[in-house]
Amino acid sequence: MNARPVEASAFKNVMRHYPTGVMVVTSLREGEPRGMTLNAFASVSVEPPTVLVCVNREARSYLYISTSQIFCVNLLGAEQIELAHRFSGKTRERQFEDIGYETAITGAPVLRNSIGYFDCEVVGEHHAGSHSIFIGQVVDCNARSGAPLGYYNGTFHDFGIRVE
Ligand SMILES: Cc1cc2nc3c(=O)[nH]c(=O)nc-3n(C[C@H](O)[C@H](O)[C@H](O)COP(=O)(O)O)c2cc1C
Numbered sequence: 001m002n003a004r005p006v007e008a009s010a011f012k013n014v015m016r017h018y019p020t021g022v023m024v025v026t027s028l029r030e031g032e033p034r035g036m037t038l039n040a041f042a043s044v045s046v047e048p049p050t051v052l053v054c055v056n057r058e059a060r061s062y063l064y065i066s067t068s069q070i071f072c073v074n075l076l077g078a079e080q081i082e083l084a085h086r087f088s089g090k091t092r093e094r095q096f097e098d099i100g101y102e103t104a105i106t107g108a109p110v111l112r113n114s115i116g117y118f119d120c121e122v123v124g125e126h127h128a129g130s131h132s133i134f135i136g137q138v139v140d141c142n143a144r145s146g147a148p149l150g151y152y153n154g155t156f157h158d159f160g161i162r163v164e
Pocket residue numbers: 022035036037038039040041054055056058059060061062084087088089090092131151
């Protein structure tokens with residue numbers, strides 16, 4: 001590899017042009033739930049059903065996922081913007097206070113009213129720069145009809161699309 005990486009500002013500037021959905025990735029460690037807002041998510045494989053999330057190793061959630069080896073990807077609906085803010089680092093303690101959630105098969109929280117979720121067991125972790133790519137095998141998933149919360153150009157959006 002000869003070429004040098006581009007400046008972070010140039011990288012971020014192009015990334016702003018890429019629209020994504022918004023998720024809260026939850027986990028559970030020693031009985032304590034933790035969650036973080038995330039948009040670095042992708043489908044990896046259908047056979048077996050596998051997804052990936054990219055988590056900053058300095059985020060508290062990193063410790064929870066790497067220790068417990070479980071995570072649940074909660075796909076936020078357009079009306080759940082408040083949860084996106086709550087789980088983006090602003091609430092340090094008692095993140096789940098006053099929030100309705102159920103417990104997934106793995107034990108991770110499934111946020112009530114999210115438009116879908118993938119409950120996962122970690123089957124791989126790869127370091128890439130500041131982040132770790134966690135590969136998760138899906139052990140349970142479900143979805144409801146509704147509009148997704150979107151993220152584009154540094155802000156949250158209702159893209160005006162929905163699945164019935
Ligand atoms: C829209 C949005 C997308 C984000 N995507 C990611 C991501 O893909 N990976 C990541 O590590 N942090 C991402 N973050 C930042 C984390 O939410 C934030 O650093 C984290 O909640 C702090 O976690 P901690 O309380 O576990 O330390 C994103 C934040 C926002 C608002």
